[in-house]
Amino acid sequence: MCSFCKQNGESSFIYMGHILKDEKGRVVCPILRMYTCTLCGATGDTSHTRKYCPLNKDKHCVYKKSGRNSAGRKLKR
Template sequence: MCCFCKHNGESRHIYMGHKLKDNQGRIVCPVLRMYSCSLCGATGDMSHTKKYCPLNKENHCLYNKSGRNSAGRKVKR
């Protein structure tokens, strides 16, 4: 199960279809792998959200809560 996709409101079919990371700690979630961190530019194997960016020293959540998942569907919060 991919906790990233589940947290972002993706359907059960999506988040149960893959894991977030493999056994070596590399990102395998296709949604997160495509994301490019706006603070450091990391993507692919090293992809992460702004909250987990090494340049975000205090690990604050920097998201704008849009209420939509990656498919653009509204998500209840």
């Protein structure tokens, strides 16, 4: 199960279809792999969100709730 996709409100068909990282810690989630961190530029194997960026020392959430998932679809509330 991919916790990134589940947290972002994707359907169970999506988040149950893959895992977030492999046994070596490389990102395998296709959605997260396409993301480019706006703080450090990481993408692909080392992709991460701004919250988990090494440059975000406090590790606090830097997003505003948009009401949309990672694919841009509105979340069910």
